[in-house]
Amino acid sequence: MATYTALTTLRGREPAEALGEALEELDPAPTGVGVFEIEDDSGLWEVGGYFDAPPDEIGLALLAASWGAADFAVSEVPDTDWVDKVRRELTPVEAGRFFVYGSHDADKVPEGAEPLLIEAAMAFGTGHHGTTLGCLRALDRLATAGVEGQRVADIGCGTAVLAMAAARIWPNPVLASDIDAVAVEVAEANVRANDLEGRVICVEATGFDHPRLAEAVPFDLVFANILLAPLVALAPDMGRVVATGGRAILSGILTRQADETVAAYRDAGFEVEHREEIGDWVTLTLRRDAEASS
Numbered sequence: 001m002a003t004y005t006a007l008t009t010l011r012g013r014e015p016a017e018a019l020g021e022a023l024e025e026l027d028p029a030p031t032g033v034g035v036f037e038i039e040d041d042s043g044l045w046e047v048g049g050y051f052d053a054p055p056d057e058i059g060l061a062l063l064a065a066s067w068g069a070a071d072f073a074v075s076e077v078p079d080t081d082w083v084d085k086v087r088r089e090l091t092p093v094e095a096g097r098f099f100v101y102g103s104h105d106a107d108k109v110p111e112g113a114e115p116l117l118i119e120a121a122m123a124f125g126t127g128h129h130g131t132t133l134g135c136l137r138a139l140d141r142l143a144t145a146g147v148e149g150q151r152v153a154d155i156g157c158g159t160a161v162l163a164m165a166a167a168r169i170w171p172n173p174v175l176a177s178d179i180d181a182v183a184v185e186v187a188e189a190n191v192r193a194n195d196l197e198g199r200v201i202c203v204e205a206t207g208f209d210h211p212r213l214a215e216a217v218p219f220d221l222v223f224a225n226i227l228l229a230p231l232v233a234l235a236p237d238m239g240r241v242v243a244t245g246g247r248a249i250l251s252g253i254l255t256r257q258a259d260e261t262v263a264a265y266r267d268a269g270f271e272v273e274h275r276e277e278i279g280d281w282v283t284l285t286l287r288r289d290a291e292a293s294s
């Protein structure tokens with residue numbers, strides 16, 4: 001089925017939003033409306049609609065005239081498989097020894113790299129975001145330092161990229177959990193695609209609240225690339241489940257939030273071993289050397 005777009009520009013946010021609302025009243029109605037500021041200090045806004053059928057061009061012209069907007073430019077968007085397009089445009093990511101790639105780049109895996117096949121899907125974790133990249137590099141750094149055979153949990157696993165990376169280098173099964181059922185499905189599909197069945201076990205859970213995680217305590221290494229609030233909420237549990245001498249690799253933290261995170265984890269017995277900033281994001285490797293203070 002073809003898609004049509006109708007786009008115009010006009011000055012000022014309020015008229016732009018009013019025109020967007022008026023677009024919704026057209027027959028046929030748009031399937032979606034967008035209102036965006038044009039970032040060139042011109043004060044112009046772009047207003048547009050997507051349509052499943054040719055839009056009513058007379059109605060569009062009348063709307064444009066009554067809001068003092070330029071005439072709408074209508075065009076037909078060629079049929080595109082958007083999921084396939086996004087997949088093909090996703091370039092591979094190198095993070096230390098790990099090479100994260102989509103199946104369209106299978107021929108590019110460098111010799112000696114640890115391959116992680118991740119298709120773009122409805123879960124976070126293709127390796128492109130600074131937080132995932134930071135966690136992969138932190139894991140690579142530990143392995144390079146000679147850390148071996150860790151018992152690992154990945155809390156907020158998304159695609160399971162971090163859990164699979166750990167399973168590529170250490171022999172123990174890795175537990176991966178996510179609060180989101182769709183992410184768990186995507187994670188399980190990735191585990192199969194990477195031939196890691198039985199090596200990465202995915203469960204739907206909030207934090208450590210799952211029998212599979214509870215019975216596996218203590219962990220030598222826990223990944224948690226989630227945001228500041230859930231990370232801080234998780235700190236007391238981390239102090240309980242991470243073995244003395246074990247580590248937590250935390251990300252999803254903006255650099256200005258690092259101090260608050262470190263303070264919460266210090267109370268749970270952790271000290272900072274390493275930190276890396278990538279863009280606005282910081283990844284912390286924390287080591288638990290003490291019993292929690294409370």
Ligand SMILES: C[S@@+](CC[C@H](N)C(=O)[O-])C[C@H]1O[C@@H](n2cnc3c(N)ncnc32)[C@H](O)[C@@H]1O
Nearest residue numbers: 124125132156157158178179180206207225230
């Ligand atoms: C930023 S993504 C990280 C995905 C992947 N681990 C990575 O590093 O790319 C965060 C994931 O954590 C999940 N999440 C958020 N809060 C959580 C919690 N309290 N317990 C478990 N999962 C959580 C989200 O559903 C999301 O899939």
